[in-house]
Amino acid sequence: MTTSSSPTAPQVCWGLEQHMDEVAAAIGMDPVDLRRRTLIEEGAEGPTRQVFEKVGVRDTLERAVEMIGDGGELPDDEAIGVAVGWWPCMTAPSGAYVQMNGDGSATIVTGAQENGSGAVMAMPVFVGQELGIDPNDVSILYQDTDVAPWDMGSCGSQTTFNSGRAILAAAQEVRQQLLDAAAEQLEADRDDLELADGVARVKGSPDRSVAIADLVGEIGTVHGKGSGEVLDAPSGDTGGCVGRLGNETFLAPQLITQAAHVKVDRATGVVRVLRIAAAHDSGRILNRAGADGQVLGGVVMGVGLALSEGTMLDDQGRQRNPHLLDYKLLTCSDAPEIEVAWVEYDSVGPRGTKGVGEPPQVPTAGAIANAISKVIGRHVPRLPMTPERVWEASRGISA
């Protein structure tokens, strides 16, 4: 069974979060309360001695629980389950150019790939903020590494994090050039100047200004290049068992809590996910439409991973279900209602942003599993938790 994003995290979270619920049951504590008591916060130390900076995971727990509601008196074939997960930001080199055009508009040149998430399309916001111009006046030449520096492409939830960093660095070079020219023309100190509303002006004296377009005309060519500083993952101690298994520490971790309200048809094992509440700490959100879209799509992917998507192999390693009739994606009528909330704390990413694309799929299966266990009184030991497996588990048979 594979994932097409956040590889390994959904499965581990599914196992770990059911374990948390078992611990809660064993000590007679509500599973949400157990998480309240144990989730990391600023200053906490992880298993590889990573010390966490401000993380919003506790807020995500409260928001998800609040959004799903307590369900009131649920029928005995329905339950709510919760799971918490995380995913790192992947740091990678990237590079970009920003150039000013004669009319005061700007153009970004980047290798970053836009596949519909909205990550690249939001880059004009960075440049607009940095240069004091309208983001609608910033065009993008993207996804072309013949003309732009190397970029990792749309994977790893890192376009905003890495490509954004490079674009911001390039924009900052342009900013310096504009401020230098404006200081000379306005005979003012650089520190007294600001770029806003398409002009360079003296702070507090708006009549002492010059249009950015005019500055560009004066200078001739105004362009910048940037990569930004490629951040290292935080230091940690890899001596323990956890440390040797890949990402030993998490750079700018994205934290997620999801709560699932499910209905189980005990006689057949068919599970319907009625609602998912998803609360995410992905740092500052740059493009709300795009970010919400990533959660909505990722959650539905997560439900598929939980309940119906499974690659079945024969003893020769060939796939037995190589088509969409039997590799079952959710259809529109299977998809749950989904509510999304963002918990925004600053991060080390550009303008406090973090990645968004992969985390939404991480805790979904765990939340659904915890809900199913509450209904049938047992854990379903394998993913996907198909109706047959839920049925077998509910009868006390292991797969």
Next chain:
Amino acid sequence: MTRSFVSAATVKDALSALSGGARPVAGGTDLVVGARQGKAPLPDAIVAIDRIPGLRAIDVSDGGLRLGTLVTHGDIMASEEIRTRYTALADASAIVGSHATRAQGTIGGNVMNASPAMDTGGPLLCFGATATLRSASGERSVELDELWTGPGSTSARSDELLVALDVPAPSAGTGSSYVRLEYRRQMEIAVVGATAVVTVDGDRIVDARVAITALTPTIRRVPAAESALAGMDGGEGAVEAAAAAAAAASTPISDVRGSAEYRRAMAAVMANRAITAALTRARGGSVPIPASPALHGAS
């Protein structure tokens, strides 16, 4: 062999093409899809029958129903007569494939494809439908359990065309239902299905027909289930006995959709739900169409 395509304007034209070795296509939802999944390549000579006038009618009379071979699942779902008096058939057509399958797929194509998992088969069988096959030499009526000879095969000759299905009118006091086990709510093939058509008189079941789907090489009725219900009051004991008989009559396979053991257990669950819904409807109660999703969660 060269490929050819003709669109028949009349049944006579179609029969002539069939005699020449062509194979018929109506909506293509089985024939063309089947060619993709390696089930069977497209025939070299194809005769389209979807333009023949008069084959898409639903004719209602006191004696029953005549469904033209080109009647679509969408037509069936929309027919007030079928929804009221042949409800199991509406239950079935309403959940075939997707909205596009239901718009293009025909009842004739469905029947002649002879899949052991087809949703409309159980209802048609339980209502006693007969297939009218026409050829150059005349017409004959075949009971469906004689028509279906195995998975994907029928007793029709290659020069015969299914032109209509005749469904006798059920007696007053009849209620029916088709239910299937589905993992998704749409775009599914029945993993297991069950049909029940029951007639009640007062508190007694005077007639019962029960069929199982996707559990045997061809869709079949279960006489043992039917006799467990006939003459009974339709209480829990009788229904459970009938459901157990349905499971016992099943010879399911294990495949990517489920193990034989799971399917056999689900045969009893689906039969129980189909019979219960049919009884509710026979007694004047209401179960939404389609019955399958409505009954999710029923114990």
Next chain:
Amino acid sequence: MKVAATLHVNGTDYPVELDPHVSLLKAVREELGLTGSKEGCDDSECGACMMLLDGEPVNACSYLALQAEGREVTTVEGLAGDEEVGPLQRAFLQQAVVQCGICTPGMLVSATALLRHNPAPTEEEIRIGLSGNLCRCTGYRGIVRAVRQVASGNVPPLGSAPVHPDTTPPHHAG
């Protein structure tokens, strides 16, 4: 052995010569150059190829092109009629549900068929009516809202900013 025929697509007649086994999808994309309809699975399991045949939805990948002669074929390119972009497309843009875009043409066609049959569908009816179209990116929520928006006649003009009905405002802290 190719067969000569005329395909009537989006109101225009196209003379073609086709192998009898060619699907309507292949003919429309490759012979007519109308590449809006997509091939996702080629066996009626994803809906990316959805077209209308005399107003009824069809998985064009699994429909023989020659059978479409004499019928009105509508593809995504023909949905907006005389407008550059129709209300459904505007609603999709406004709900920000065009991510990778592969499902979009098929979704628009299925939604068109749904609304013609049922101008005031319930949420359930919308979801069933779109279940023949798989989407991997959007989770379907915004697409359903877009169809509801069109059904209620509330589609803003092109260029309106995306809206997020009842998305919770972010929790600002730190």
